[in-house]
Amino acid sequence: MAENILRMRRITKTFPGVKALQDVTLDVERGEVHAICGENGAGKSTLMKVLSGVYPHGTYDGDIEFDGSVVEFKDIRDSERDGIVIIHQELALSPFLSVAENIFLGNEREKRGFIDWNETNVEAGKLLRRVGLDLNPVVRAGDIGVGKQQLVEIAKALSKNVRLLILDEPTAALNDEDSAHLLGLVKGLRSEGITCIIISHKLNEIREIADSVTILRDGRTIETLSLHDGSVTEERIIRGMVGRDMESRYPERTPVIGEEVLRVEDWTVHHPQETSRVVVDSANLSVRAGEVVGIAGLMGAGRTELAMSVFGRSYGSRITGTLYKNGTAIAPRTVSEAIGHGIAYATEDRKRYGLNLIDDIKRNVSGAALGKLAKRGWVDSGREAVVAGDYRRSMNIKAPSVTSITGKLSGGNQQKVVLSKWMFSDPDVLILDEPTRGIDVGAKYEIYTIINRLAAEGKAVIVISSELPELLGICDRIYTLAEGRITAEVPIGQATPELLMQYMTKEKD
Amino acid sequence: MATTVKDPHVATTPPPVKNGFSFLTSRLRQIGIFVALIAIVTLFQVLTGGALLQPDNVSNIIVQNSYILLLAIGMVMIIVAGHIDLSVGSVAAFVGAMSGIMVQDWSFPWWAAFLASLVIGGLVGAWQGFWVAYVGIPAFIVTLAGMLVFRGLTQIVLENQRITGFPEEYRQLGGGFLFPGLFPAETNLLDWTTVGLGVIAVALLVATQLRGRATRARLKLEDEPASWFFTKLGFIAAIILGLTYLLASSRSGTPIVLVVLGVLIVGYSAVMSNSVFGRHIYAVGGNLQAAQLSGINTKRIDFMLFVNMGVLAALAGLIFTGRLNSAGPGAGNLFELDAIAAAFIGGAAVTGGVGTVIGAITGGLIMGVLNNGMSLLGVGIDYQQFIKGMVLLLAVGFDVFNKRRASNALK
CATH class of the missing domain: 3.40.50.300 (P-loop containing nucleotide triphosphate hydrolases)
Known part of the structure; x- marks a missing residue:
């Protein structure tokens, strides 16, 4: 029985109004590939951010034990010093810097404050060969494909003497060939003794390369399954991911x-x-x-x-x-x-694409159909306030008045403003x-009620x-x-x- | 887990009833800038021993700053949309030069030269707007280029010479007064034209404000507390009447440019707050993507903003040229920076989406009073620059500090 390199105990992380993680436990054996599965929003990425110090010690509850000692990371640099490196879903390469510069970004090969370009490029070349890339290290990172960029990220991790590598959806944007290459590389790293945590939605991939899988659901650990004996099927994993009670969370409706x-x-x-x-x-x-x-x-x-x-x-x-x-x-x-x-489209990212957060409720509500409130180019502000007031009541937007700034509302109420805006466009x-x-x-229930009403x-x-x-x-x-x-x-x-x-x-x- | 559903029909909390004072404190940020202007005026009035608010000096402040205030109107609109315009000084100079050529070399009548000048300003704006809106080059770059291009063109068309000797009518816009000489100063009588204008302005103000309040009451919309509303109204009326009195007792009465400026301030304030176009400007500056996904033609908004700025810059050029009776290759130098400073001191946000015409005008007046007051005190240009720079920095810094405090309070 191999020992655990990582033990996360009773991790709880709360955001305003949402409990993202609750008493999550994660044990990872030294030298294994450990998969983490769960629906979107199950808490996978949050857990990895806790582990890598993106959310520093003190902003969550619970203990992290790495390599036999309790660790309290203050930031990413702190966790990287211990050999924990996370590669995010959105690649973090700077497109206008060379591959070599990217690999040593924040970790530059220097002599008395000046970059040692020869060492930078030579060492980068070595690292690139280790990840199976035959690439000139001086090309710009933006000029190579997504698959190669992913490998450059891994090379960058290797330059930091990684002991635990975390890959968040590494193959989501890759084609089959690049995916196969990447998964082969992960296997190779395992044989070098590097532990890997891999977050993925692709269950066949997980079954292919992972030694065990931990399933998260609604911010809790459901189970950890060993994949060695082959008895765990994809269906079994799916059941763990989705199986939950769902009675009376949804209002009745007769279509x-x-x-x-x-x-x-x-x-x-x-x-x-x-x-x-x-x-x-x-x-x-x-x-x-x-x-x-x-x-x-x-x-x-x-x-x-x-x-x-x-x-x-x-x-x-x-x-x-x-x-x-x-x-x-x-x-x-x-x-x-x-x-x-x-046609109306209410965006998935209401803060970035849905609302003018620095403006008030009424002006957001009228935003997509201001013409309906205007005569010859002039807006009837009185009628606008009346319309917004009607929506505030009928949609139950909890705010002191229609002149409240939308940026200060809760997520549920912001969403109601977005829905009001599109309903007003008729x-x-x-x-x-x-x-x-x-x-x-609670707010979800209200949104469902609104959808039913529509x-x-x-x-x-x-x-x-x-x-x-x-x-x-x-x-x-x-x-x-x-x-x-x-x-x-x-x-x-x-x-x-x-x-x-x-x-x-x-x-x- | 399944039973934590709240009753969706819970009554909303009624709006908290505010009295006049708590309303005042909640509005502190918006009125802060006006308070600052009044404080600065009071300070210099005391320091100069009353010279600042001498009727002739007040008239002088208005005329001297009119073109900056005019540019600040267009500038704040552009800043609200999230852009900037560095070229307005050069454009004003270029249009001034062209108008000079039209009246002097081509013998255009003054009104035709004015009209043609405004058209030229609009075309210049369309040129810059095209690059910003439809090609997608940041306005900072486009207008930095424009600043050089139109300065260069000014020098080219003027052949580095100065045009002077503009016709009398032309010069009225920048330096003229309404019906001068009707009531000669030596008779110690008030200029009744000015008094009449002031009274009409106050009457219009009170009428529109009361009508708006009545409409809001009829629609049962929430409104400012009555105490605040009437204090504010009374205060603004008092300021207009005070200004009227000062101008009416000045040597020459109402500057024509003040009438132009007043009409534009009222008009553009209405555009910004009540027109579809104005509201779309705020939407674009507040969240560009959300505006696009709401079906707003954001490119057209950007384009129109620059056309508008071009026309206003042309008007500023005509006023400036008329006032100095001269169109020179160096005219309008650094106007853009004064206009930008006015907008930011007046509360516009660097990130866009926030700013008002009235704020920009107030910001411009703060700069203008500082200039004038310090000149009266004999402060050198060197110290004036230093102080103006610090005022700009501190005004925006104060704003940033305030916002941070407000958002911290939310956490």
Whole structure:
């Protein structure tokens, strides 16, 4: 029995209004590859940020024991000194610096304050060969592909004498070939005695390279399974990830479903910068009046990209396919045209894309349809305040008044402001992207009630969500999306978390 | 876990009833700038032994700063949208020079030269707006280039010579007064034109404010406490009447440029707070992506802002040229910095989304009174620069400090 290099004991981390981690326990054996699984929002990334000192000691409860002694990291540098290196999902290379400079960033090879370029480049070359990259270390990091960038990150970790390497979704943005290379490299590191923690949604990958897997759900540790004897199937892991009670978290509703309102046909979208990369791949979907349709997919599956490209081409390049509104082909090329066609899109990131946080409730509510309140270019502020007041009451926005600044509201109330804004634009189709992300249970219930009310008014509603129970609780029909393709259309009667997760993790044949 | 659902129909908390005083403290940041202006005026009034508020000096302050205030209006709009314009001084000089060429060399009548000048300003703005909005080059770069380009063009079209001897009508805009000589100063009578204008302004102010308050009451909207509303209204009216009295007893009455400025301040304040265009400017500056995803044509907003700035810069150039009766290659130097300083002292945010026309005008007046007061005291240009720089830094620093305290209080 090998000893544990890492023991995390009763880790609890609270954010304002949300308990992200609760009494989480994690034991990692020396020299193993340990996978961490869980739905989006289960607390995986938060746990790794606690471990690596992004959240310093004192901002969480519980103990971390690394290599036999209790550690209290104040920041990332502190944890790196002990040999714990985290590679984040979003790569952190500086695109205009050379590969060698990136590898030694913050850890420069120097002589009396001046960079020793020869040593920098020679050492970088050695590290690159260790990760299997035959690359000139002086090329700019931005000029190499994502797969190679990922390997450069690992080389950078190796330069810091890593003993525990944490990889957060390392293959999410990679193609199959690059993924295989990366996973091979992780195996190689294991044989050199480096312990790895890998966070991944791709269960086949986990089964291939991990020695054990810890499953997190709702900020708690569910179980740790050994993958050595092969008895643990992907279904078994999925059950651990999704299995939870879900009674009475969702308001009752009797759907009254009418005619088809929006149909998306053969919709293909390419990445806005890397225009050869397909992000959404000939997707077909439709939604009818009074219907709530879900889109399930893991991070990076192309959910937001699909929605935003439909919403007046606000995402992507080289978009092909046809949109039908009430049976007629439409081609909105801008957001305002999409709004004109009765389409509304409430973003997943309300703070960055949804609200003007420094302005008040009423001006945010009127933001997408100010023209409705204006005569010859002049806004009727009185009527605006009345309208906002009506929404404040009907949506139960908890704020002292409609002149309250939206940046000071809670997540749930901000979301209600976003929904009010789109309801005021009087759409026929509402696309709600992660409508309950980061808000508490009570407010979630209210959002579901609002969604039901919209459907009852005859609106067609599309809900994109990472939380399967949520989709199962509120939708009439669910599409699953994996790697940009719609992999299944499941009526609510047949949908189970396990079935959806299977289609969501289905890879290209 | 499953039963922690709150009743979604819980009544919202009613707005807390505020009395006039607590309302005042909550508005402290907004009114701070006005308090600062009054404090500075009082300080210099005392230090100069009453010279600052001599009727002729007040008239002088207004005329001397009119073109900076004018530029500050356009500048604060651009800053609210998250941009900056470094070229306004050069553009004003260029338009001044072109107008000089039009009236002197091409014998345009003064009104045609004015009209053509405003069009030139608009075209210059369209040129810069094109690069900012549609090509996507940061405004700092585009207008830095513009600052050099239009300074260069000014020198080219003037062939490095100065144009003087502008027609009388042309010079009225910058240096003229309304109906001068109707009430000669030596008779010790008030200038009734000025008094009339002041009274009309106060009447309009009171009427619109009361009507707005009545509308809000009819719609049952929350409003400022009555005590605050009437104190504020009375105070503003008193200031306008005080200014009216001073100007009416000055040697020449109301400067024409004050009327122009007053109309523009009222007009642009209304545009910024009540027009769709103005509201979109705040939306763009507050959160560009959210504005785009709300269907706002953000590029067009940016473009129009620069066109507008160009026209205002042209007007400033005409006023300046008329006042000095001269269009020179070095005219308008550093105007842009004064206008930018005015906007920031007046509470505009460097990150965009925040700022008002009235704030920028107040900021401009603070700079103007500082200039004038220090000159009256015989403070040298060297110390004046130093003090103005410190005022700018401290004003914005105070703002940042205030914001940080406010956001800390939230945590």
